[in-house]
Amino acid sequence: MNFRQTPSNVTQQFMHENDSISFYSGLKSVFLRNLKILWQYKFTIIVGFVNTLIAASLFYYISLLVPQNTITQDGYVASSVSFIFAGAMIVDISTKILMKSMNSFTSEMRQGTFETLSCSPFGLKRYFLSEISFEVVYGLIISIMNYIPVFLIFPLFVGLKISWSSLLTLLLLLICILIFFFSLSLLVANFTILVKRGREISMVVVGLIHLLSGSLFPLDLFPQWLRVIAYFSPMTIAVRACRLCLFGDGIITSDIVWIAIVALLLGSVLIIFLFNFTYKKIYNRIREKGTVHEF
Amino acid sequence: MYAIAAVKVKMSLSYKSSYLIVLFLNLVTITMYFFFSKLNPDLEIFGISASYFEFVFIGLALQFIVGTSLATVNGSIYNEIVSGTWSSLLLHFNFAEYAIGTTLAGTFLASFSIFISLGISYAFFGFSLSVSGIQIPLICLLFLLILLSHMTISMIFAAFTIYYQKNSGIVPLLYQLTKTFSGIVFPIALLSGFPTVVARSLPLTYGLEALHNVILSENIQWEIIQRNSLVLAGFIISLGILSFIFVSKSIKHSKKHNKVDWY
Numbered sequence: 170m171n172f173r174q175t176p177s178n179v180t181q182q183f184m185h186e187n188d189s190i191s192f193y194s195g196l197k198s199v200f201l202r203n204l205k206i207l208w209q210y211k212f213t214i215i216v217g218f219v220n221t222l223i224a225a226s227l228f229y230y231i232s233l234l235v236p237q238n239t240i241t242q243d244g245y246v247a248s249s250v251s252f253i254f255a256g257a258m259i260v261d262i263s264t265k266i267l268m269k270s271m272n273s274f275t276s277e278m279r280q281g282t283f284e285t286l287s288c289s290p291f292g293l294k295r296y297f298l299s300e301i302s303f304e305v306v307y308g309l310i311i312s313i314m315n316y317i318p319v320f321l322i323f324p325l326f327v328g329l330k331i332s333w334s335s336l337l338t339l340l341l342l343l344i345c346i347l348i349f350f351f352s353l354s355l356l357v358a359n360f361t362i363l364v365k366r367g368r369e370i371s372m373v374v375v376g377l378i379h380l381l382s383g384s385l386f387p388l389d390l391f392p393q394w395l396r397v398i399a400y401f402s403p404m405t406i407a408v409r410a411c412r413l414c415l416f417g418d419g420i421i422t423s424d425i426v427w428i429a430i431v432a433l434l435l436g437s438v439l440i441i442f443l444f445n446f447t448y449k450k451i452y453n454r455i456r457e458k459g460t461v462h463e464f
Numbered sequence: 465m466y467a468i469a470a471v472k473v474k475m476s477l478s479y480k481s482s483y484l485i486v487l488f489l490n491l492v493t494i495t496m497y498f499f500f501s502k503l504n505p506d507l508e509i510f511g512i513s514a515s516y517f518e519f520v521f522i523g524l525a526l527q528f529i530v531g532t533s534l535a536t537v538n539g540s541i542y543n544e545i546v547s548g549t550w551s552s553l554l555l556h557f558n559f560a561e562y563a564i565g566t567t568l569a570g571t572f573l574a575s576f577s578i579f580i581s582l583g584i585s586y587a588f589f590g591f592s593l594s595v596s597g598i599q600i601p602l603i604c605l606l607f608l609l610i611l612l613s614h615m616t617i618s619m620i621f622a623a624f625t626i627y628y629q630k631n632s633g634i635v636p637l638l639y640q641l642t643k644t645f646s647g648i649v650f651p652i653a654l655l656s657g658f659p660t661v662v663a664r665s666l667p668l669t670y671g672l673e674a675l676h677n678v679i680l681s682e683n684i685q686w687e688i689i690q691r692n693s694l695v696l697a698g699f700i701i702s703l704g705i706l707s708f709i710f711v712s713k714s715i716k717h718s719k720k721h722n723k724v725d726w727y
Contacts, residue, residue, distance in 0.1 A: 212632075223643075226644050226645075231649055234507075
């Protein structure tokens with residue numbers, strides 16, 4: 170590969186991605202590189218299992234405090250354990266994906282490898298896409314694995330009956346949630362390179378999503394003004410729709426479900442548009458400020 | 465000790481965004497449990513004559529402080545190692561002073577979370593908590609015992625950090641255990657089997673049980689307060705001695721194996 174020497178050529182190379190390897194090869198390299206790095210931190214994987222188990226215990230015992238151990242929402246009555254757990258688990262897995270993406274960018278910046286990656290001919294944008302694709306896939310797989318012992322230990326969904334149509338709708342909803350968090354990670358990563366505080370940004374986003382989605386309680390408990398604010402987060406209606414599929418025979422034609430799917434998809438499109446819109450501006454800004462020091 | 469505390473406070477304040485975000489997250493947690501309390505969990509069946517939000521507020525306020533005192537000593541030493549100031553620090557190193565100084569700084573800053581949460585809860589959540597003259601010294605004593613017991617745990621992990629020159633990641637795990645099994649958001653009477661053993665191994669369980677008794681009970685049960693204070697004192701003395709032994713051994717090991725570049 171022919172590496173050019175002058176800063177203007179490097180910039181041009183970056184902007185136009187000349188002489189770069191294909192996106193597929195780059196994606197594969199990012200996946201392999203990240204897997205090798207993660208393998209060095211085997212202990213972290215074990216800690217992940219224990220942490221998930223402890224967090225699940227917290228939700229399990231809290232849910233036992235609910236009077237009659239039942240919660241009513243959208244015309245169905247569900248066991249408080251299943252209700253709280255369904256909400257908390259969906260929010261937990263999806264926000265973990267966001268946290269992992271942001272932590273990986275913050276870690277590259279701290280280690281000083283971010284500049285090298287951002288200046289490679291592969292291009293920062295394609296690196297963003299590859300890195301976040303990896304974190305989404307890895308985050309999903311590791312979260313599901315972490316929850317297996319939880320399902321074996323706690324009687325979370327005992328006696329739950331779900332029809333095939335509701336199950337398929339639930340799967341569709343989960344895919345939409347993944348797409349939404351993929352795009353949200355892209356946008357937040359964009360701001361991370363500007364303010365260099367990925368962990369903090371994601372913590373704020375995650376905190377707000379946890380509160381507004383009503384993972385611990387039905388949304389009717391919010392005052393009217395907060396309920397209006399809560400619905401600005403597509404995760405609020407997504408969690409409500411997932412619960413409806415699980416406990417209230419919700420299917421794709423149910424109002425809450427299709428609104429959730431449309432909100433998640435529209436939200437994703439809007440966020441990707443914002444990412445594209447802000448990407449060049451932010452990139453030029455960091456070059457002007459000299460925070461990517463090779464420029 | 466004063467100098468260490470002042471330096472650490474200044475350092476923390478130079479990371480204003482991190483500090484404000486922690487504050488924000490603490491408020492989010494309080495708000496979340498406020499709305500959960502609207503489901504009217506009944507604590508009378510556990511012998512607690514208080515509303516769920518009163519119960520959980522005390523636990524969460526302590527959780528903010530405990531998290532800080534658990535992480536501070538170990539985290540500060542790890543940061544000294546990473547940023548390369550560890551070797552120069554060793555020239556004037558007094559472990560007790562360093563531990564108390566950093567913990568005081570952390571606790572001082574974390575206590576703002578509590579006061580702001582308390583203010584918001586009074587103003588918006590209709591929360592009120594009144595304490596009498598006799599309760600104040602008891603609360604202060606228990607608070608000090610809880611703080612010191614978690615500081616000594618952090619000191620033990622600091623010894624491992626000095627020895628291995630890396631952070632084990634066990635402190636966040638211990639914090640998670642403390643958050644879940646100490647009776648912060650639910651009474652430990654709900655637990656049975658192995659989780660009870662875990663709960664009874666954590667110092668905060670004893671501290672919180674005594675504090676709930678002082679603040680929420682109509683009649684203070686002195687027996688519980690005496691017993692739990694003694695348990696906490698036991699934690700402090702035994703873990704404190706262990707941490708000093710481990711730290712001195714770790715420093716010797718570092719010097720012997722040339723891990724501290726000044727030696």
